[in-house]
Amino acid sequence: MLVPSLMAWTLFGSLQKIIQRPTATSIVCHRILESSTPLFASSAKRPSFGQLLSSDLEFLSRMNEPSCPCCSFVGKSLFLPWGTNDVGVELVKDAGGSLLATAEDVLSPSESWQAITSARADAAKQQQPIALVDTHGHPHLERSVEYAVKGKEEEAAPNNDPTNIVVSITCAVSPIDWDNALTYACRSRHILPALGVHPWYLGDILMKDIVESNEEEIAPDEPAKIEQYLNWEWLTDLELKLSQHPNLIVGEIGLCKMARFVREFPKSQGGKATALHLQKIVFKKQMELAARWRRPVTVHCVNAHGLFKEALEEILHEARESCSKEEILDGMRSLVTKAFPPAIAMHSFTGTAHHVQEILDFERRILYPDLAETGGKRQRGKKKRQNEETDIEGDTDILFYFGFSHSVNHIMCTSEKAKRKGIEAVQTIPSDRLLVESDVHATEDVILGTAGAAAYVAQARGESLQDVAETSTRNGLRFISSLSSRPVDT
Numbered sequence: 001m002l003v004p005s006l007m008a009w010t011l012f013g014s015l016q017k018i019i020q021r022p023t024a025t026s027i028v029c030h031r032i033l034e035s036s037t038p039l040f041a042s043s044a045k046r047p048s049f050g051q052l053l054s055s056d057l058e059f060l061s062r063m064n065e066p067s068c069p070c071c072s073f074v075g076k077s078l079f080l081p082w083g084t085n086d087v088g089v090e091l092v093k094d095a096g097g098s099l100l101a102t103a104e105d106v107l108s109p110s111e112s113w114q115a116i117t118s119a120r121a122d123a124a125k126q127q128q129p130i131a132l133v134d135t136h137g138h139p140h141l142e143r144s145v146e147y148a149v150k151g152k153e154e155e156a157a158p159n160n161d162p163t164n165i166v167v168s169i170t171c172a173v174s175p176i177d178w179d180n181a182l183t184y185a186c187r188s189r190h191i192l193p194a195l196g197v198h199p200w201y202l203g204d205i206l207m208k209d210i211v212e213s214n215e216e217e218i219a220p221d222e223p224a225k226i227e228q229y230l231n232w233e234w235l236t237d238l239e240l241k242l243s244q245h246p247n248l249i250v251g252e253i254g255l256c257k258m259a260r261f262v263r264e265f266p267k268s269q270g271g272k273a274t275a276l277h278l279q280k281i282v283f284k285k286q287m288e289l290a291a292r293w294r295r296p297v298t299v300h301c302v303n304a305h306g307l308f309k310e311a312l313e314e315i316l317h318e319a320r321e322s323c324s325k326e327e328i329l330d331g332m333r334s335l336v337t338k339a340f341p342p343a344i345a346m347h348s349f350t351g352t353a354h355h356v357q358e359i360l361d362f363e364r365r366i367l368y369p370d371l372a373e374t375g376g377k378r379q380r381g382k383k384k385r386q387n388e389e390t391d392i393e394g395d396t397d398i399l400f401y402f403g404f405s406h407s408v409n410h411i412m413c414t415s416e417k418a419k420r421k422g423i424e425a426v427q428t429i430p431s432d433r434l435l436v437e438s439d440v441h442a443t444e445d446v447i448l449g450t451a452g453a454a455a456y457v458a459q460a461r462g463e464s465l466q467d468v469a470e471t472s473t474r475n476g477l478r479f480i481s482s483l484s485s486r487p488v489d490t
Helices: 024-028 049-053 058-063 109-122 175-185 199-205 208-213 223-227 233-244 271-293 305-322 325-330 332-339 353-367 369-374 406-411 416-428 443-461 465-481
Strands: 130-137 165-171 191-195 249-256 297-302 344-346 400-405 434-437
Touching (some): 109 443, 130 434, 130 443, 165 175, 165 249, 165 465, 175 191, 175 233, 199 249, 223 271, 233 271, 249 271, 271 305, 353 369, 353 400, 353 416, 400 406, 406 443, 434 443, 434 465, 443 465
Parallel strands (some): 165 191, 249 297, 297 344, 344 400, 400 434
């Protein structure tokens, strides 16, 4: 954990008024704003996931015409074959039972990568080139190497094998490193950038002089006064970058009661309560941007599940309050499109099985209110999930995904209680929502960190490593495919 487009359409005439501040990155990634394409007003007008990826990909290739290096992620020749089941994918099962990881023996990252590539090489049918999708990491920081053998990083796990590509997302956590992440993503067509303000780094956008000079005690229920503590230039800059980079994801954002920012916020200014309120304000602002620009988000949520649920309910309520009569008549789908990003990845998820169920129940309530009212609930209280996909007929939308990393979910969970709760959570999650993450801070560790995450998930679920690698890769590509350069008409 950091102590940290796919659809490249031309931008819209409505954004021509944005003043583009020339930086080294913006010059490299400058986009010409010419056309004025009609905006999507509701999700019903967007191509479904199944329509997008079950075609011959000609449609996809037309939409993916990158004009800057950091947005040059291409998918036409990289996507795995897609089927037509209820989530638009056909899960390809490998009979390689020998790769099954047991609870007593989690494969090491290097063993996991070797097993994955060996199984792919031995497969009878021709393999697609993507071996894994790393949906969360910070390799642009280029800090100490943790997994690769020092001095033999290239030998350990090179990412230049055209038959075993690892697609990755590098996540910035503060405006200070946004340009670094964009520049890093220019290295490869298989890297996507993500920008956000992490809950640990609110100090980077805090008006410290106001906090220190203010003698009036501020209560958490006075949001107008609390917001004066923040410098909002970063929000304008983030929206500008979203307008310039059609493959830009929003993240890492989130909520965290363990953050030093929370623990050390001045008691005279409301202490922990004020700090958490500031976190929620910043989180909601970034969710709002991601929803408007139709970009997926990657979310850090530690010891803050209640606050996270509260924020989701507030976002939904505020969207409902601002809806027009036409949008209300259009139904819940239009409201959800207006309120939420197209996909939300819970990064290195450390919540419980109960938290997983609450998040999925929230999604069911807003996406499928009729089903939520009439039943269709998954059985609770089972330590082992029923290995089910999202149990709704038809071409389903998925809002929430759950990512796991070797570094956080395996190495950092040292107590037996934490390990047990973690395994129960992994087992509860439907397989069409599982993601694997490296969550590393050096380029050399991306592959091994991601492979290690796949090994952990395989062990926790009692599944073969190859099954987990293939399933999480499809899920990761689906998460990425929710990217759009078209903002919602607000």
